[in-house]
Amino acid sequence: MRLLNLRKIGAGHVIVFCLASSNLAAEITTIKVVGKDGRNVPNAVVEIAGKPVAKPQAASSVMAQRELQFIPSVIAVAKTSSVEFPNFDDTLHHVYSFSAAKKFDLKLYGGNEAPSVQFDEPGIVAVGCNIHDQMRGYIYVSEAPTFAVTNHDGEVVFEDELTDRFGDISIWHPLADQSITPELIVKSSVIEARISLDDPRFERLDPYESADY
């Protein structure tokens, strides 16, 4: 691996090209979000502003409750979308959010119910269960045309070439208060988006562990 070029693209965007002899001309369609230490960051929301970028599958708008967890714990939805909160547990849940983007309160409901909430304001909505403190979920209400949540490898795979879109990429993670413009490193066909996160010990979910999808 050889450091080919280092140039600045826009404010805060540092793009590093790593040229490999074999696939020099490969398409770049994957963004991999890593922490400062290089570990994969799952559950990060990758947003690409501007022209939409094609994705293999649409983003889920369901945040289920399964085994006293929100599954998935992080979802990204477009503004005005509705999100369903199906309860698959035996116990009742009382899903709520006090977040400024959307305050809602789904009073105790059982397994057969799947109430939905519409998110009209863009922003981050932290979702909790009033009777199960450990349950937390995040709904990222995005205005951007393209957004996705990293899998447990920290990757988001797009169908379109991203080479030109480096400047449009921003990352959000529950450990971050707002969207972060990442440091991008091009590694073959993957853009490694490096983000700096706060110490995760007490405040948020462990950024490096993701719930099962």
Add this chain to the structure above:
Amino acid sequence: MGFQFRLLALILPLLMVVQGLSLFVMRDAVKHQITRQSHTALDKVSQSFDRWLDATIKRTAENSSILAADYGFRNAVASGDRVTIESAVENARRRIGADVALVLDTKGEIVASVEVEATAASQAVETLFDEARRTGRATSIVTFDERLVQLVIIPMRAPDIVAWIAFGAEIGEATITRLEQQSSMAVDVSFAVHDGSLWKLAGTSDIDDGGLLSTVINSNDDLCLSSSVGGAHKSYNVANENVSLSTVALRVPGQSRGACMIVKRSLDAALTDWEKLFSLLSMIGITGFMIGGAAVVVFARSLSKPIKALDLASAEMRSGRFPNEILFKGPREIVSLSRTFNLMINGIREREDKIFRHANFDRVTKMPNRFRFEQLLIDAIGRNEALSIIVVEISNFSDICNTLGYQLADEIIEKCATRVGNCVKEEDLFARIEENEFALLLKTNSADTCENIAGRIAYVLDHPISVDGINIDVLIRTGVAQFPDHGNEYIQLLRRAQIAVKTPTEANSSISFYRTDTDPFQPERLSILSELRDAMTDGSLTLHYQPKVDSCRQGVFNAEALLRWVSPTRGFVPPDEFIPIAEETGFVTQLSKWVLAQACADCQQWLERGFDISVSVNLSVKDLGDPTLPEKIQTLMGTHQLPPSAISLEVTEGSVMENVEGAMRALDSLVDNGIAISIDDFGTGHSSMAYVGDLPAKELKIDKCFVQDLATNRKHQMIVRTAIQLGKSFGMNICAEGVEEEEAVKILGAMGCDFLQGWYYSKALPADDFAKLLEERNFAGAYEECEIETAVAS
């Protein structure tokens, strides 16, 4: 210094030192103990505080956490309405019993505050918030202005952190009260907060110390910066009170000095209880001191009292009295000493009695002796009573001694004493003052009484005394001297009584009284000798010559040299007065020598002038005892170129008798040298016909006592005649002295007396006058030769 004082001076300081020292040591130990206990107490308070703090933190945190999860509370906080938030927080604060409550937003800004001004809290919270953000929760002591608060900050999740809530327990009055109450000992707990320039007391139960504690902590900055728990306690003086201070520095985030807990324990107060004990101990000490002192005094007295008594008794003994028996109770040694002392006194008393008896009483008769008699006589004189001292002399005592020996003589004396003792009154002192003399002291000067008693004594001793089968006659002489008639001094009186003894008694009297005029022992005698010695050279002593007239031819061929002394001080001194003294003292030999020399000188003059004269010189018994006398006379006569006939010597029979052999030898020698000897004073004293015949005398001189009244006394006429006849029959010339009348001249002439001497012819004349007499008489006419006829007047 007295024993008692010494003992006190030794014991009392010792007691004092021991008690003082033990009190001091005890006090020191107690102080030490109190200090240590104080330190322990202080440490315990600190530990208690720590525990309380931990518990408070835990409780607050737990409660807070529960509260933070409360949906309603969260909902209220999430509402964003300040009033709602505050009321919800206040509610929560009450629920968990916190003193202070705050709500912070996720940035740390204070959204709501209860029981504290947001402005006061902001700075403290800011620092703590950073830590809370880092660690998810923060706990610390913080200062809100001067309030000290244990603050816990925890996040409020919904489910993310939507806010931070802080609950605080104020460390204040209640804490202090609780800590102080929990302490086993009285302590004062204070909290100090540093406001940037000074330490200020955050809450104290000791607010009435006038800021003194503040002063102490501010002047001892280190104090509040370190924790002294478990040691390093220091004592300070706060408001004149000794205190022990323990400090626990309390870290306040963001401040270098923060806060401090100060636990104060008053050592003085702790000592107060002990002070009672100390004063009690001091009292006991003082009592012990006094009891000790008293015991010492009692003990010292028990020793010094007997010693003083012994001292007094000894002093009494020194002054001659015998103290009463001393008997002490008390220590064995003292009792023993008193017994020994008593024995000693008795011993001394007995010995003294013995000495007194020996000194004052006669061994044989057990009568008072001379010494005692004199003492009592002195006493009696001192009382100025009329006294008579009668001395009885046993005149043949030496005879008795020589004959019978002293043992029998003692018996005789004893019997005499008994007899005499029986006839004198009890109160009259009767003593043996000499070997052979008794003395009787009568308290009267009545001559009759003396006579009476002397008569009785003479009577009782008149009967022979029988000892060892022998009857002994004792011969006594009695004399008396009286006070104050015969003298004022005891020695004089006694002597005069003894002199009176020697004086012959008058007829019909058995006692002779002292008479000054007959006392041959006048004191002036003693000065006579030295004056006489001077007289031999200064011319006041002269020789006078009394002619011996030849009864036949009425011529003067012979003269008796007689001493005349006209003393410049005494005037005329009769030879009778000074010659006996000279004889007694032996001075007479010098006197005789002077007389001989003078007589020879005068005689030489007369011979040179052609007078045929012979001078008679009287010799004393002492002269006769001098073996060199003849030689001396020979030399003297040679010097003056005198023929032997120029000097004749007169001696008395008595003087020859005293030393017959020596005298005879001397006289013979003189006669051999051609010197004529006369027997002087013939008819007086002891005469021995045997010796008269043996004496180589050429002349016999009849004493004047027979001649003076010859004309009228027929008895004397017969004696004189007989003497003349006796002398003649031995071939001696006879010379009569004391011829004063013509009648005597005739009688003596008729009796055949050869020479006549007396006032009838001439008194003794000075040498010059005598020379004139010789000139007138012997050259006036021729003497007729005449025969000496022996005519006896009928």
